[in-house]
Amino acid sequence: MTLIEPAADRHSTALAPDLRSLPERAARAWTERMAVRPRAGSTYAVTTESDSTYLVDIAQHSCSCPDNRIRGEHCKHLRRVAIEITARRVAPPGKERAICDACGTVTFVAADARTPHLCRNCRLETGDVVRDRETGDRLVVVDVTDTPAAEWIIEATGETVADYDTNGGYPVDDLVVLATYLSEAVRATDPREYAFPLSRLRRVEDAELVAP
Ligand SMILES: [Zn+2]
Ligand SMILES: [Zn+2]
Known part of the structure; x- marks a missing residue:
């Protein structure tokens, strides 16, 4: 079986546009030094090179600067907040x-x-179908706990999930995920739950589910 790892940062890059092709306000939104800090709700404080701070409300498309308030322009502060959110450097509202x-x-x-x-x-949710990296078995996630593998005792054996035989290759501080085998989950009314270190389980994408 070949494991295909997800690209580490497939959602975390943004390419700068060709600045020569942008109108002046848009270009300045990319090139000027600005600090963007999230505030309550959908608002962000933007501090400029000249040390002025304006309040941008991304949901209202408004900014407290004169460019936006008086001239009604889509100002560089508004644009910058959108750029920072898209690039995942600041939190979305x-x-x-x-x-x-x-x-x-x-x-x-x-x-x-x-x-x-x-x-x-890494996110797994209850009901996700996952594949055990060790055995290739498919399982259904029952719960993602916030207990590390080193602290979760397996009742049947008395050892921790981290110490368990086949879990040696996974971090001891991996969170414990409870899952049932897909084959059991469809047959039994009360399928048994097993504890796994989170990174031992890989989410099965929808396209894989229809494949044999
Ligand atoms: Zn502005
Ligand atoms: Zn992660």
Whole structure:
């Protein structure tokens, strides 16, 4: 079986446009030094090179600068906030910057999201079909816990998930995922749940599900 790893940062790059082809305001949105900080709701504080701070509301398409307020222009501050969100350097409205508990990359989670915080590559949800990297078996995720593999005791054997025989190759601080075997899940009314280190399981994409 060949494991195809997801591209590490397929959603985290943005290419700068050809600045010569942009109108002046748009070009300045890319090139000027500005600090963008998320505020409440859909608002962002943008501090410019000349140390002025303006309040941008990305949902309202408004900015407190004269360019927007008085002249009604789609100002460079508004554009810059959109650029920073698209490039995933600042959190989109309603989200917060967080570190993925599984792989350590920066991700954005709902402001009130419960732990664990997982990035898009690592995120598994109840009902996801996954493949065991060790055996190739397909399973259904029952729960993603926030307990590390080193602290989860397997009842049947009394050892931790991290110490379990075939889990040696996975980080001891991997979060424990509970899953049932797909073959059992469709047959049994009360299928048994097994505990896995998160990175041992790989989400099966929809296209793979229809393949044998
Ligand atoms: Zn502005
Ligand atoms: Zn991750």
